[in-house]
Amino acid sequence: MIYESSWQAIAIFFLFVGFTLGFSFWLGRKAKSSEGYFAAHGQIPWFVNGIAFAGDYLSAASFLGLCGMIAFYGYDGFLYSIGYLAGWIVALFVVAEPMKRLGKFTFADALDAQFNSRGIKLAAGISTLVVSVFYLIPQMVGAGALVTPLLGFEQWVGVVMVGTVVILIVVTAGMVSTTWVQFLKGALLVVFSAILTWMILQRGLEVADGGADGHKFRQLTIKHADFIDNDGSVGGQSDTQVLTAEDGWEKAKESFVRLRNTATAEVTVWLSRRSSEQPDADWILSEAQTLTLTSDGKKLVNGLPKGTKKGEPELHPVGYLTELPGGVRKTGPLSPIDFFRTLQQSQVVLWRNEKLTHTDGSTTTVFYPRITPGGQVLRPGEHPTFRGIRSEKFTDKINFLSLMLALFCGTASLPHILIRYYTVKDAGSARKSTIVGIASIGFFYVLTLYLGLGAMTSGELDVSDENMSAPLLAKGMNTWLFAAISAIAFTTVLGTVSGLILAAAGAVTHDLLSSVLRWKMSDTEKVRVARISSVFVGAIAIVLGILFQKMNPTFLVGWAFSVAASANLPSLVMILFWPRVTRQGIVAAIVVGMVSSMTWVLLSGESYSRVYGLDAADAIVPFSQPGILTIPLGFLTLIVVSLLTTPQPKISPTEATSH
Amino acid sequence: MASGSSRSGLILFAVYLLLYGGFVAINAFAPNSMELTLISGLNVAIVYGFALIVGAVVLSALYGLLCGDLSRSSEDQEPQA
Known part of the structure; x- marks a missing residue:
């Protein structure tokens, strides 16, 4: 993400640190023994x-x-x-x-x-x-x-x-x-x-499709036949080609799909899963984000050079719910207990990541969404350190x-x-x-x-x-x-x-x-x-x-x-x-x-x-x-x-x- | 007073150790039961976790009372202080 500093933040910050230091020196005068x-x-x-x-x-x-x-x-x-x-x-x-x-x-x-x-x-x-x-x-x-x-x-x-x-x-x-x-x-x-x-x-x-910058993360549902034929269109989007998983991508533990727009040459990365166990089940693609560190030390976000100002390429902020209990979009103020109760019955999007290494020494970290039931968020065992308790x-x-x-x-x-x-x-x-x-x-x-x-x-x-x-x-x-x-x-x-x-x-x-x-x-x-x-x-x-x-x-x-x-x-x-x-x-x-x-x-x-x-x-x-x-x-x-x-x-x- | 307060300290310590040990054991050996709904829509993980924190504060305050810090320390238990 791009961090822009604000003058308020800097003012308060220096005021605080200055006060602390001054206070500390003033008290420190006495500490001679x-x-x-x-x-x-x-x-x-x-x-x-x-x-x-x-x-x-x-x-x-x-x-x-x-x-x-x-x-x-x-x-x-x-x-x-x-x-x-x-x-x-x-x-x-x-x-x-x-x-x-x-x-x-x-x-x-x-x-x-x-x-x-x-x-x-x-x-x-x-x-x-x-x-x-x-x-x-x-x-x-x-x-x-x-x-x-x-x-x-x-x-x-x-x-x-x-x-x-x-x-x-x-x-x-x-x-x-x-x-x-x-x-x-x-x-x-x-x-x-x-x-x-x-x-x-x-x-x-509140339910949302993305984070605070207004970017809506896309999700595509694609017919099985349409996905594998690779005829230059995917899921109704023409000029789209599925890239072969190679140069490190084939080693990914999660199943990622890269789509290339043949007109703009833009490559997007998606997390793919099947909608059911059936052999002809639809594919569901969820938009992922990537951060690439090239071998000469440059940072690319979703394939483009990382920006330094607002509006330029950057990783989108995340942290949202896809569903609240009772189908409501927004709850309004909650009591401390209702907060947990509501969250427990919601669906939360948690972002995970996987790091891939390419042949030229560059690395790509793929950040991908995972819709998680609230009940799972409010129980132990999700973090790698604690996953062992379910093992x-x-x-x-x-x-x-x-x-x-x-x-x-x-x-x-x-x-x-x-x-x-x-x-x-x-x-x-x-x-x-x-x-x-x-x-x-x-x-x-x-x-x-x-x-x-x-x-x-x-x-x-x-x-x-x-x-x-x-x-x-x-x-x-x-x-x-x-x-x-x-x-x-x-x-x-x-x-x-x-x-x-x-x-x-x-x-x-x-x-x-x-x-x-x-x-x-x-x-x-x-x-x-x-x-x-x-x-x-x-x-x-x-x-x-x-x-x-x-x-x-x-x-x-x-x-x-x-x-x-x-x-x-x-x-x-x-x-x-x-x-x-x-x-x-x-x-x-x-x-x-x-x-x-x-x-x-x-x-x-x-x-x-x-x-x-x-x-x-x-x-x-x-x-x-x-x-x-x-x-x-x-x-x-x-x-x-x-x-x-x-x-x-x-x-x-x-x-x-x-x- | 030292030995009296240390004895009550050790008893309270044992009480807390049991509470904490129980929590850790459930997590390790029956993790799925942490998801069960216990009271008013809250699951075991939340209720037990909060109980451990509140329990620590309550036991320490109790210890203070037993050691005779009653009058002054009890009113200072307000966490926002």
Whole structure:
């Protein structure tokens, strides 16, 4: 699609980002000590911290990735919402209070509270770094996706912009400003999503033949005999020739038909299916769209060079219903329950795509419509990640169980969430802020289903980019709303990324340099070193964000959760509930959990096809989500190694046994 | 208080774990039953999914009450805050 930026969008956007930066610098003036830089002096009010949890957590992945997945596949994206929120239950009931009691600045502090071991600091510090970087990738991808339609830049420009701004925030400020910025963003994101949901319900559902640009997608019904004779006319259209499927087209999994107009030489691509099983049944052709990337790097849309202005060739927006219950064309305002009820009895057009490679190295992605009953949209199992639940193969089911387990266990193991427990004054405040966090995050996740389904039926979807669904939905409603939503989402990315970089910088400075390498640093030096490490981590994030830009952020977050849960959760839980834990056990569990889950992810079919460009079927591991094996493996390693080693005297036995 | 609140925390955790585990198990082993209409035209997927989200909020609020955060935290449960 062609994205034209509007002055309103740019004005609001810069106003927002400018305000955030200014606010952040102003608060950052106070953060001179390491206590202030890493933990905001433990002085953040619990309510503010709770909303800041929402700000940290409801990142690009939640907002863009979830809405995109729901808009293209229906209910499946909501499975992530459910899993993400469930993880908070672990955080609240199991981890929150002990984390606060045991630690000071970092997750490694809490693990090491009873041992004072350099090994634990090293392992936990590295795991914090790895998880933060894994989690940073989707945030950067999301940021790039946001900037494109808003300011009309290429995606990589967005990634570099976010990276630079975030490095500025983290370097100049610290946990105080990061927290307040997150508070602001979390609150605004929830409020504006609620407004958008209200507008979706007011708009109701409507039947259409195409998207918002007014293009009506054609459908031809052709007699069998007329179709196969290839006499220069097809379905009553003279000058039309059916092209032979060759040069990559013969390998298509879907059945595509290319028609060539002999007068204009224009080639159109159609998805064909038979109207029944009969040998002489009619052929039904549905108009598809194509995006070709030629070997010399040009983009062709439906065979013509991609335009840069309105009216020139571009992919048509989609997202429409072909049928509403009772044969009505338009429903008018719907209640939150009627919205689902009506959709469930409607027919929705979902667009799928298939990529074909030609002999000269060029590729064509065919986007084709698939009329889907609403009941199918509101059930799990449409998205490739979740299709496995309908499969007979056991490994496919395992993949699903594994993902849901990783989401459940992952939240409580994310370093940037864990460090937020050190910004409040005591365990009670940690608990209360988690409750506030759960309430606001839960409310937002309820909205994601409406936002995603609203986008699905908005007529604004970009077939080539599902991450853009939520901003485009807002754009279809109102330019100002679009500007506000995009600016909020963008600044939320800023906040989440700053939190992550801060967590990573804390791990480097506090755990690795100060504790492991025994660097003697004064307080001001610590802050300086942390700022330098922030720049490095930020730079790494920018590079990875550009490399992974085509992947759905939600999917990438799923991986980050797997690694976090496998590496961190076993030691975090066992240290609270099992007095026999030894320091060797903890180190081994972190290392084994981290290495095994990362290796698994890198060897999975998803990595093969989406990252390395290889055939997913060649992947070494049988399913792509490692959690179901690597989380228990972490626990097992911890128990076995602890039993094989001699426990050392604990430093503060009262702490150790109080739980 | 720490041990009291952590015990009630673990009980509530177990309750939620059962709810979540049930949801995941139905999805994995009986995916077609997610399509069945449950109440007022809504299917199992929607009703159970929403119940898990609302349930998480309710259980966490309950935990807050049990830990004695009653007076101040309960009024802050309003999600729009």
